[in-house]
Amino acid sequence: MAAKDKDRIVPLERMDEFDAIIDARSPAEFLEDHIPGAINLPVLDDTERRIIGTIYKQRSAFEARRLGAAWVAKNLARHLQERLQQYPPSWRPLVYCWRGGQRSGAFVTWLRMIGWSAAQLAGGYKTYRRWVLERLAELPAHFSWRVIAGPTGSGKTRVLQALELRGHQVLDLEALARHRGSILGAWPGGEAQPTQKAFDTALVAALRRFDPFRPVFVEAESKRIGLVQLPEVLHEAMRLAPMIVLDTPQECRLQLLLEDYGWLGDEPAALARRLERFKGFVPNETLRRWQELALRRDLATLFAELIARHYDPLYRRSLARHPELVQAPRVRLTGLDTAALEAACGEIEAWGSASELLPRPSSAAASARPP
Known part of the structure; x- marks a missing residue:
C-alpha cells in the first residue's frame, strides 16, 4: 500500500x-x-x-x-x-x-x-463493533469485583454512589442501561433504554477507565436489565465475585422506593397499566387492589405491599438458589442520609480488606492493564 x-x-x-x-x-x-x-x-x-x-x-x-x-x-x-x-x-x-x-x-x-x-x-463501524465484542469477552476478567447485594429498596445504588464519592471504582450498570432492572424499573420521564449495541459500547468505555489493580464495586444484577443483556463473561465474573449484602430497615426501604419511584404517581392511569406486568406473578385480586391504590395515588401503601407480597418473597426464593447470599457478610444501612451512607461505606471498606472478601482465582485481576 x-x-x-x-x-x-x-x-x-x-x-x-x-x-x-x-x-x-x-x-x-x-x-x-x-x-x-x-x-x-x-x-x-x-x-x-x-x-x-x-x-x-x-x-x-x-x-x-x-x-x-x-x-x-x-x-x-x-x-x-x-x-x-x-x-x-x-x-x-x-x-x-x-x-x-x-x-x-x-x-x-x-x-x-x-x-x-x-x-x-x-472497516468502518463493522470493525469497531467487532472490537467492542472482543473487549467485552476479555475485559471483565481483568478486574477484582465486589458485588453489593440486597433485596429491592435496600439502597444498593445509593451505596454505590457514596462509594464512588469516596474514590472507589464503581460500575453502575443500571445507569448505563437506563433501567432499574425490576418490573417497574423504567427510567423517569419515559427515557428509552439504549439499544444492545449502544449499551455494549458504553460498557466497554466504562470498563476501559478502570484500574485493574483496584477493586470495582457493582450491584448484583440478573443477566438482563430491562431490554439489554449483560455479557456472559461479566455476568459470570460477578457471580463468582465476593458479595456484601445490605441489611436495611423496612421504613428506609419504603422511603427509598417513594423517592426513586414516586414519579410513577404523576400518571395514575399509566401506573395502573404498568402494574399489569405483575399478572401471573400475583393473584388477580391482589393485582386489582394494587391498581386501585395506583389510581388513588396511594404509593406508600402500594409500595409497601409490593415489597411484602412480591419483591421480598422473590428475594427469599433467590436465597434458596444462591446460598452464598446467606453466607455473605452483611452491612447495616440505617438510613438514606449522608452519615448513614458514610457509615455503611466504612463497613464495606473494612470488609473489603478482610480475607473473606479477597477475589477468587477466576475473578482475580490480571497482571497487566487491559487495552
Whole structure:
C-alpha cells in the first residue's frame, strides 16, 4: 500500500490521533450505536438510504450509484456550508460508515480536496463493533469485583454512589442501561433504554477507565436489565465475585422506593397499566387492589405491599438458589442520609480488606492493564 493510501485509510488503533470523528451513516444507524464522541454528518438520510438500497436490488447498481452520488453531493455541500465552516486548515477528521466503503470514502475525498488531512476508518463501524465484542469477552476478567447485594429498596445504588464519592471504582450498570432492572424499573420521564449495541459500547468505555489493580464495586444484577443483556463473561465474573449484602430497615426501604419511584404517581392511569406486568406473578385480586391504590395515588401503601407480597418473597426464593447470599457478610444501612451512607461505606471498606472478601482465582485481576 502506498504511503498516501496509508494516510487516507487508517486502522482502529490510530483513532485517537484525530481531532474529530465523523459518522457518515444515516441518523437511524447512528442512533442505534456509534463510536463515542462521533458527530453524525450523514451523506444519505434514512429515506435516501432506503430508496438507494431498493433501486440497487430491484433495478440496477448503476442507477443506484448515479442517484446516490447526486444526493451525497447535495448533503456534503450542506455539511460544508453549515457544520464544517468553523474548522481551520489544520483540522484532522476521521470518517467512518458501515464498512469503510463508498459513503465514508466519498466524504474523505471531498475533505482532502479542500485541504483537510482527513482519513477513513478501515472497516468502518463493522470493525469497531467487532472490537467492542472482543473487549467485552476479555475485559471483565481483568478486574477484582465486589458485588453489593440486597433485596429491592435496600439502597444498593445509593451505596454505590457514596462509594464512588469516596474514590472507589464503581460500575453502575443500571445507569448505563437506563433501567432499574425490576418490573417497574423504567427510567423517569419515559427515557428509552439504549439499544444492545449502544449499551455494549458504553460498557466497554466504562470498563476501559478502570484500574485493574483496584477493586470495582457493582450491584448484583440478573443477566438482563430491562431490554439489554449483560455479557456472559461479566455476568459470570460477578457471580463468582465476593458479595456484601445490605441489611436495611423496612421504613428506609419504603422511603427509598417513594423517592426513586414516586414519579410513577404523576400518571395514575399509566401506573395502573404498568402494574399489569405483575399478572401471573400475583393473584388477580391482589393485582386489582394494587391498581386501585395506583389510581388513588396511594404509593406508600402500594409500595409497601409490593415489597411484602412480591419483591421480598422473590428475594427469599433467590436465597434458596444462591446460598452464598446467606453466607455473605452483611452491612447495616440505617438510613438514606449522608452519615448513614458514610457509615455503611466504612463497613464495606473494612470488609473489603478482610480475607473473606479477597477475589477468587477466576475473578482475580490480571497482571497487566487491559487495552
